[in-house]
Amino acid sequence: MAAPEVHHLFHNPIADHSFSADHKTLAIARDTTVELYSRVGNSFKLVDELKGHDKTVTSVDIAPNSGRIVSCSQDRNALVWEPSPQGYKPTLVLLRINRAATFVRWSPSETKFAVGSGDRLIAVCYFEEENDWWVSKHLKKPIRSTITTVAWHPNSVLLAAGSTDAHARVFSSFIKGVDARPEPGVWGERLPFNTVCGEFLNNSAGWVHAVAFSPSGDALAYAAHDSSITVVYPSGPDQPPKAVISVNTQLLPFMSLIWNGEAEIIAAGYDCEAFRFKGGINGWQLSGTLEAKGRPGLSDNREDSALNMFRQMDLRGKAKDDTQLKTVHQNTITMLRPYETSGGAVRKFSSSGVDGRIVIWHT
């Protein structure tokens, strides 16, 4: 396994990151701005700052085909940044929420995006041609608390959302005139707007931090604050799911997860490293970390001179400098995203976290 590619951008937390389809542009949500980095050789250089929000930007997403960037912030707004030869032009989206916007993602069709918010609703936004304006429809029922995360089904109609009321839910976000009528599937047959296709809660019911559909869209995984991941296999409309598998781990909670094919999930969070889960409908289990232990460059196998040792003892009261974690990320990982995929499998994925690092991993 090749070594991960580490980019330490700055000493601030990264709320969210997104790569463009050609991997040349990297958008970072940092404080109240979205920073755009461009790949120069082996590193990333800051090329542009998108200023438009006046509170912390919570999430950012680049649409792979159109190149549009959507960002949302605690100032209750979402902005769509249209690429143009003169730079990015912002358009305000009519969200109609009175709490912070927490999470935003483009649908795979790129005609819609969903914004989660602290207002106990999800705003599904689409472009209205006649008014030349991004408008939204609200998914409200039966959400009881802040939406922390959303994820799209490959058909661009179904939307999964995780909330601080400890439920992971699957909704239909079908919008007439925007979406093609979806094929009936395991989640439901007729799917008018705000159909609740599934509502899941695990035993100890922690906040849901991350949700993700499997590549086929026929299974849903979510990670909650009780250090667990749960995988749900639905069986059809109005029927109990075929299987709901919860894996409680000995680790700290996971903040983000992605599927790698149908039989593998990669999750990362407060342990500052990524872990691999393997399984299927008959059961899932933790199979190990993606961190290669004892990588070269770690300071613990460096030879120390006696002089240096006594100097350290004198200065710091200890011989070993143990202020560095043994993981690549030096703080919580908050976001994982697929970087390079082939078919349903993820070849490389990227992670960002509180330590201001972007790391590109090989699976």
Add this chain to the structure above:
Amino acid sequence: MSIIQQHTAASLSDAWRTINIDALVEDSPLNFDTSTLHPPLAPTSEAEARQVNAQVRQLLRAGDAEGALRGCLEMPVYNAESDNAREVHLATVVEVLQSIKASEMTPLLQRIYASPGGSECLDVLMKYLYKGMAAGPTGGSAPRTPTRVTPQQTGFSQVGSRPGVSTESTGAAMSVLLSWHEKVVEVGGLGCIGRVMTDWRKV
């Protein structure tokens, strides 16, 4: 960006900041019974808790410490009809914990963890450890005396000033719970503590 151009006496003072706007919104979480978010739990009566206690004691007498521990962890009192049921069950758990030798703790916990549903059992055990530590010296077997907070001149010898508490038994009970805590974290990891804190089912 502000659309508020005109100030009034009311808007200049900051009294409005203390208004709880959530109380005014009909469907806000403040006006919502959050217990309906979870499936209801079967209530346990004091008699049932005592029955478990008797069964567990029998297992202990027969020398089956693992069975006794599993037995009381698989039937936690989440929804008690009275506080007594909770106290009785806590006393049962503490009794089992005290009867197990220090050298047997880790292998026993590992066996439980490896068995199906074992991770859940350790979470329950952790809940009772924390409850036991919070309950104080009597381990819940006798009616608990409310901890009296008396203002201290020196701020040092707080333990000695509590009435009706023998320090030695406090120390002994706590050290049992603490050593179990250490062993449970070794086997169940930090995730176990996290789950106890997030879980809505309290013991």
